[in-house]
Amino acid sequence: MKFLLMKTAAVVAVFLFASDARAQSYSPPRTPSGEPDLQGIWQVRNTANWDIQHHAGSYKTPAGLGVVVDPADGSIPYQPWAMEKKKQNFADRATADPVEKCFLAGVPRTMYLPFPFQILQTPEEVMILSEYVHTVRWIPLKKLDRYPGYESWMGDPRGHWEGNTLVVESIGFNDQTWFDYAGNFHSGALKTTERFTRTAPDTITYEVTIEDPEVFTRPWKMRMPLYLHKDMNQILEYECFIYAQEIR
């Protein structure tokens, strides 16, 4: 398993350098109404769920390359106090990680959990539905005013198409989710801007910019490929907290 993940990480690294050029040359399939077609069942093959930065192996965490591409050294630009909190989170991760507690994983972590998700589209919306605790992301593409004061685990997304790319901007988060098992975190001021671009028949290049002036010194960015599941015709379920109670 570990070997597989490390090999995958190497492939990911090559892919990351090549992705910009491929995005420009590849023409994605289109829906009958003309939008780029992102529909299918997708999943990452990386170790980002455990640590989004470059990391050595540790208990439950295979060593792996990070997915932070900006800053170029792959490190998250924390404010000094936040770096201390991250270290404490890391120390407490076995019990404090929200995903260890079976809670909703938030954005962007839901996109790189080790669970598949299905993308479905109409001209008016994009849905991203995950196996992990039956998570729903419903992303309207048309103008829709946000509810004031919205505070949630999964955020309040709005999407639009830029060429072949689905751009999803989300605010309205709480401060309860982590980016990974390693304790990388954010505040309720989080804004995510995600870019989904189909760059090959079986690949979406997923990029997300993280803005949170309360925790970081500047915006930063992750990038990784999402792979199409070719052997699945449906996603099933992972009812995490129920299973946890069943073995208690």
Next chain:
Amino acid sequence: MLHLRAGNSITISFLVGFGMLSVYAQTRGAAGSCPFDSVEFHKCALERAKTFKPPRTADGRPDFHGYWTSRHNGAVWDIEPRKGQGSLVPATTGVIVDPPDRKIPYQPWALVKRNELRSRPFDDPKGHCAPSPPPRDSFTNYGLQIVQPIGYVVILYEQMHDYRIIPTGGRARLPEAIKLWHPESVGHWEGNTLVVDNRNNNGKDWFEPSGNFQTENTHVVERYTMIDRDTIHFEARIEDPTLYTKPWTIALAFTRNKESGYYQLEFACYEGERDMQHYTEEQGRGRSNAFTEPAQKQ
């Protein structure tokens, strides 16, 4: 209200039906162009469906796209007729339209079991944030959203953020060994009606907190038909030869939510579950049997 619902990750009362009584009160009266009472509604809706021509999607399917309200006639508390209970649980005539006595045709042992479960509403899995298999997901005081990507009907349930991705183009069924909280829903169109066959039920959920239960053999076939532009006739036939003496049928209306600028909120249940203080010691405070003693174990 909106902020409260989104921000506090709603705590769940052990009677899941409790809450938003005002919404329930608004559902009395008529259901679209038909009477509200389930039996009367069902009879009327079957007639309306013969002549109503539903709006169509670009690819020609009946168009259910939009937000809907479940007019469940108290089914979130009890799907059978029931007298009111205190100020929280209103009297209901239930949603069963067949058999005519509006009661579930239990085998004798199963009725005994049901009555025993009824005395332990705190063991209702939904009271502990479990997802709801069909048809229970259609009894809700919260929102329903229907979306129709090509080849699918997707239903997003605000409560518990349950969802169903229903393929309508034919698909091989899952092996029987895979039992699920969300049974596999496979659909097809019969004229203007979406017919959904649900299998691979794990049988662990109840129909509501009144102890009406099911097994792994419970098989639910649903029919969704638009009877006017703003009303869907929802019908479900439930069969289980290990539990009931014959199949039985429920019916209710979904009416269109036309509120401008509306969208469904996040209903994060387990993340905010703080309701254990409402359970007494003998009710299993801190540890319910909801997931460790499934209803079908005798």
